Amino acid sequence: MTGYAADLALAHQLADAADAISMARFRALDLRVESKPDLTPVSDADTAVEREIRALLAAHRPTDGLLGEEFGETPATAGGRRWVVDPIDGTKNFVRGVPVWATLIALLEDGRPVAGLVSAPALGRRWWAATGAGAYAGPDAAHGAPIRVSGVRELTDASFCYSSLGGWEDAGRLEAVLQLMRDTWRSRAYGDFYGYMLLAEGALDVMVEPELSLWDVAALVPIVVEAGGTFTDLAGRPAPAGGENSAVASNGPLHADILARLGRPTTH
Template identity: 85%
Template structure:
């Protein structure tokens, strides 16, 4: 294990605490759902999970920074470390009773993700990775197995995954997306964290999203990369690129397909 062993143990503990809260509220008849200013939904489970995680991090890592989707940012201390939390990724699924949702926890050092954990209790599955330690999946920390991306090298043989088509239309890449879908062996819109985790397991070969927040993507990157994949933004920079308030994008592949997908969907860096 790498120098992140203690942090990874803590990330699992954070996920354990989060799972207890979120699982109890999933499909609850009294679940409260409101619309945030950007019109995306937030449930009482989202806020309760983040409060639980914040409380434990304040106890165990008081000198680390923290950025959460629901309660904003606590600046990093002199060590430059910052935890990034999405209490429930896939809130729209959560509030409709669809079991594809998860708590996402990442640790950043100098704004680069070095640890990621995704816990999906309704699926009975968890994924995690730390820099230099490989990527794993299983029901819990004690029962993880190594995971690896696929060896598919031709788009005609690839399973292609995306979040939705509307976002790609908004960034002027809809025609390119449709071209990829026509050329790929198979295309499906699993969305949110799940496409990235299936990519890390080798069950599909490409996952793309045009618009993301830092908390949507930070935990996913170490898992895909440690599983042998590649993640960049649309300009080809290692993702996530930019500060926490910036809008992000992601092209995640098994590595062998990255140049092809980036050439089709990418855009040049603004000068």
Template identity: 70%
Template sequence: MARYADDLALAHVLADTADSLAMSRFRALDLHVTSKPDLTPVSDADTAVEKALRSTLARTRPRDGVLGEEYGSTGATGARQWVIDPIDGTKNYIRGVPIWATLISLMEGDEPVVGLVSAPALGRRWWAARGLGAFAGRHQAAATSIKVSGVSRLADASFCYSSLESWEQTGRLASMLDIMRKCWRSRAYGDFYGYMLLAEGALDIMVEPELSLWDIAALIPIVTEAGGTFTDLTGRSGPGGGSAIATNGKLHTDVLGKLTPGGLRAL
């Protein structure tokens, strides 16, 4: 397990670079924003961050592959692949909302083994590696171990979700509303932030119906090393399902059963 310590240290170096570049363009009057083919926005900060991280990885990990949101899959095709979302929360970023982050993950085969989320506008970073635990702080030298909550009833749970529109499109809006009514509190923080609050024990459930690999790979080690459970909507672990149900573990079966009844068979 200790072999991931060097990879995690590199992830912090990458995050330092990303923080500097992204913050230098945050709320810039000349920020350049265009639309991708799927009509989602991309800024010059997104592309600059990904290019810089790819350049560092090409020097330091030339045998590893790289997958990024803006430039796809490049490099070696071995068992190790770095997965990058240069700015998760681009819509927030371009509007001046400080809830955005760079997501960095290392995958071995189909499993993410290192995850780091850096949100410099919030002054906070979260990270984990398989077998090494989960931590949060302003930087590696100011780390605090984090763990999920002990809440065991939906009636006491804080529930977080992505936009209701996306759940309506999947035909699960009624199930979502039912869960929200049963929970103590519900909020739509969205993107990376709900998962990090879950890992810290500040909320108990986070769900999203549609995700790409770069949206999810860095989150899984942090949530699971903090003691949580992370599956897709069918109940399968890992990042390949394109959706997410993340909980403190105690609530997982209940949430999965209400949101995706058939998913219980996969647990």
């Protein structure tokens, strides 16, 4: 195998293990849910999935680093490789029984995402990509098909996806987002990983979020980019740009217009 094929194969193995745990706990009557210090929810499924992924990576990639949402950083002991894991992206959906949630697995080299996998077992779908190898989607590794972003070139023809409007209000860009909703053909808030995956498949054309963490975005970047899209922060820098990241993902032709319209925060 060449490139990152072995790493993607391992990512699928990690996702298989994660899916078995998370699906066993999805809609379980005894699911335990607590609040983290930032008041966001964490379930026993989140922690169990991350523990299992950590154990598998320790066995298969013992010198690589690991950053996980629930248990933090394990530094690399050699090289510049680091795995980044969100055990359940969409925990609020998970705990309410909404099937739109996923395990996010990324491999970074020297801070750059080079491979990513998103597994949404309650939807029966998985997405994956590696630098130079294209982007794929399907129920599992053996049944993937190539995916590609849309060819839409005008905002009036575009399907626009966004995160919660409250986050954009906090960022001082609510009016810009509302104007985009008025000017595009269609707007929906699918939320979390899902908007980005629909973008990579060509089902929508723009996905934007004002603030997220590295584990929220790292796995998404290779999939969108390898599907032919563009993924930056609000300043136009390639994502992920640091600890807390904004995200502007598009099919490419619409990107400059979206960045210009979101512009600078509005002051009151």
